Amino acid sequence: MINSEIPLCSLGVENYVATSYKEFRILTFLGETLRENTQKFVPALSLLNSLAFGFQNITPYEETEGRLLLSDTLMLATLSNLVIGFATYQIIDRGGNKVVYQSRGIVPQCQSSGLGRQFTLLACHLHKPDIVAGRAQNPVSIWSTIRSGVFRTIYPFDIPYTESEEFRSVLAGVTIARGHFGKVDLMTGIQKQAFPMGRLGNYNINPRHEGVSKIERYLREAGLNRENGDAIYFLGVVQNSR
Amino acid sequence: MVSDRTLIGVTGVRGVGKTSAIKSICEQKPEMTAVYMSERLKEFSLKTTQAPFFNHDISTRDQIRSQFGAELTESLRVLSGLILIDFHLTDVREGAGKIIQPDCILREINDYLFLDASDETIIKRRKLGELRGRNLDVRELAVERNAELAALQLVTGLYASQLLLIQAEGAIFEVQTEIFNALARFGLIEERCQFAMERLG
Numbered sequence: 192m193i194n195s196e197i198p199l200c201s202l203g204v205e206n207y208v209a210t211s212y213k214e215f216r217i218l219t220f221l222g223e224t225l226r227e228n229t230q231k232f233v234p235a236l237s238l239l240n241s242l243a244f245g246f247q248n249i250t251p252y253e254e255t256e257g258r259l260l261l262s263d264t265l266m267l268a269t270l271s272n273l274v275i276g277f278a279t280y281q282i283i284d285r286g287g288n289k290v291v292y293q294s295r296g297i298v299p300q301c302q303s304s305g306l307g308r309q310f311t312l313l314a315c316h317l318h319k320p321d322i323v324a325g326r327a328q329n330p331v332s333i334w335s336t337i338r339s340g341v342f343r344t345i346y347p348f349d350i351p352y353t354e355s356e357e358f359r360s361v362l363a364g365v366t367i368a369r370g371h372f373g374k375v376d377l378m379t380g381i382q383k384q385a386f387p388m389g390r391l392g393n394y395n396i397n398p399r400h401e402g403v404s405k406i407e408r409y410l411r412e413a414g415l416n417r418e419n420g421d422a423i424y425f426l427g428v429v430q431n432s433r
Numbered sequence: 434m435v436s437d438r439t440l441i442g443v444t445g446v447r448g449v450g451k452t453s454a455i456k457s458i459c460e461q462k463p464e465m466t467a468v469y470m471s472e473r474l475k476e477f478s479l480k481t482t483q484a485p486f487f488n489h490d491i492s493t494r495d496q497i498r499s500q501f502g503a504e505l506t507e508s509l510r511v512l513s514g515l516i517l518i519d520f521h522l523t524d525v526r527e528g529a530g531k532i533i534q535p536d537c538i539l540r541e542i543n544d545y546l547f548l549d550a551s552d553e554t555i556i557k558r559r560k561l562g563e564l565r566g567r568n569l570d571v572r573e574l575a576v577e578r579n580a581e582l583a584a585l586q587l588v589t590g591l592y593a594s595q596l597l598l599i600q601a602e603g604a605i606f607e608v609q610t611e612i613f614n615a616l617a618r619f620g621l622i623e624e625r626c627q628f629a630m631e632r633l634g
Contacts, residue, residue: 257572363598367582370552370575373602 195242197235197274199267204228212268212309215275215301219313220265229259239277243296244391258294261369266313268297268306275301278310280318283368288321288361290426292369295325307332308339315341321432324365326385328415328422330406331394338402342427347380347413348406362424375424379413385422438513439621440541443612444522444585445548446577448559450601454548454608455517461609466512468505470520470534477501491527502535509541515621518542522584525573529580532588544594544619546612547585548601549578595619 199218207218220228236259237250259265261281268276276297283290291314297306311323323342327333337345344350346358359377366375366382375382396407415421445451452469459467478486478497486494509516524533532539550558552571589596597615601608616622 257575260572261575360598367549367578367598370571370578372549372551372598373554373600374551 195238197238199269199272199274202231202235202267202274204231207267210313212306213304214270215304215306215309216269217306217309217313218267218269219317220267222263225259225262225265229256232259232265235274236277239274239298240296242298243276245299246388262294263291264314264317266310268301268310270301276306276310278307278314280314281368282318282320283324283365289319290322290324290361290365291318291320292324292365303335307335308341311336311339311341315429320429322361323427323429324361324424325427326369326382326422326424328386328391328410328417328420329394330396330403330410333406333423333425334400334402336425336427337406341429343430343432344428346426346428347423348409348425352380353378358426361426365424365426380424381413381415382422382424383416384420386420388420390417390420438509438516439543439619440509440516440518441616441619441621442518442520442542442545443548444520444545444581445599445601446555446574446581447521448555448562449548449550450558450605450608451519451548453605454601454612455519457605458517458609458612464514466514466516468509468516468518468520470505470518473505474498474501477504494527495533498533499535502538506537506541515616521581522588523577523580525577525580529576530583532584539588540592542592542594545585545589545596546599546615547582547596548599548608550600550602554602 204220204224206224207220210217210219233252233255237252237255240246240250240255241248258279262279263282264280266278267274276295278293278295281292283292293311293314295307295310314320315323325336333348336342337348346352346355346362350358352359352362362375362377362380363372366372371382396403398404410423413423415423443451443455455467459465474497475486477500478484478489481500482489482497486497489497520534522532522534523529524531527533552574555574556571585596588594597618599608599611599615601611613622
């Protein structure tokens with residue numbers, strides 16, 4: 192298991208917008224700053240991603256770079272000047288609904304702190320999307336997204352994709368933008384073997400938790416196999432969106 | 434089949450499998466016509482300039498495209514039935530925001546199909562096929578795809594044409610089925626999926 196710290200000063204990028212949340216600071220890097228400094232972010236984000244999901248090895252730099260190149264915004268959460276979490280946002284605006292695709296990771300010690308929700312709230316404030324898209328296999332994380340109060344409806348957990356051609360079309364657009372078109376079942380949102388490393392992170396699924404259990408049931412019925420690295424694409428319709 | 438001429442633009446990043454799918458469809462359905470723009474453009478360049486198209490600088494390429502577009506538009510007027518045009522709207526090597534096809538062709542096209550597959554599959558197909566300058570870098574592939582889709586969005590908006598997405602992840606007969614279903618949705622053919630059934634025996 193990797194165990195390391197990432198000092199903020201090691202990044203060497205200072206052009207950001209900083210906000211506070213509890214004892215954390217969230218630094219937002221936008222457009223040009225992100226593009227001009229991609230190479231500086233890559234080592235730290237590769238390490239952070241591995242810490243957040245408990246990988247044995249550091250995420251390959253090319254993979255991190257590829258993810259960053261698709262992103263329009265990067266947020267880093269710091270605690271005592273150490274980087275402890277990240278979120279990237281890709282704007283997918285092809286007419287109709289404005290979608291942002293979110294990818295987040297927070298080191299285990301700082302999970303359940305509300306940081307994930309704060310990232311999403313900031314991104315909604317910044318980009319004013321109609322829909323926030325994400326990909327996950329952890330029902331606990333999906334549940335925390337649902338109960339965050341940011342979304343009016345979450346496909347496919349509140350409404351299955353089978354019941355909405357419009358949202359199947361949105362899902363298709365998101366998977367194209369992520370380079371996964373054809374790998375995702377548009378009827379369920381499931382992507383088989385999405386994560387080559389299999390199960391991401393160590394989390395416990397409490398069978399007595401009503402919300403988490405409901406999601407877990409959906410995942411199981413849709414055929415998600417966590418150990419196989421399967422994941423689900425979900426679409427959260429933002430409160431007060433069009 | 435409708436009696437008038439209908440032009441369907443078939444786009445997607447290089448290596449997704451457009452040409453193979455169109456060739457296969459037209460072999461099975463000879464009443465359909467295929468136009469392979471890149472091949473035709475290269476032939477036109479050799480004929481009119483005695484030099485390969487990509488040997489020219491970008492400004493000359495644009496002039497050749499424009500002349501070729503005018504000639505092709507004329508030649509398409511005499512055709513009838515369903516015509517599938519295999520082409521790209523962009524070439525990121527000439528700038529991601531640049532639409533390379535002349536306006537005279539774009540205004541003739543009725544509707545569009547955009548073929549796409551996962552990065553993994555496209556890279557695999559590029560490795561298997563002729564590379565012809567195709568990039569094997571996933572990051573570049575994302576740039577190509579975004580450029581093509583943005584151009585497609587603009588063009589379909591400008592000319593009020595429809596766009597359907599086609600999953601090209603699977604085997605060629607599955608892609609053909611998807612294309613046939615899309616053509617049926619456009620109201621251009623009556624049978625849905627029958628073609629694939631014939632192939633499957």
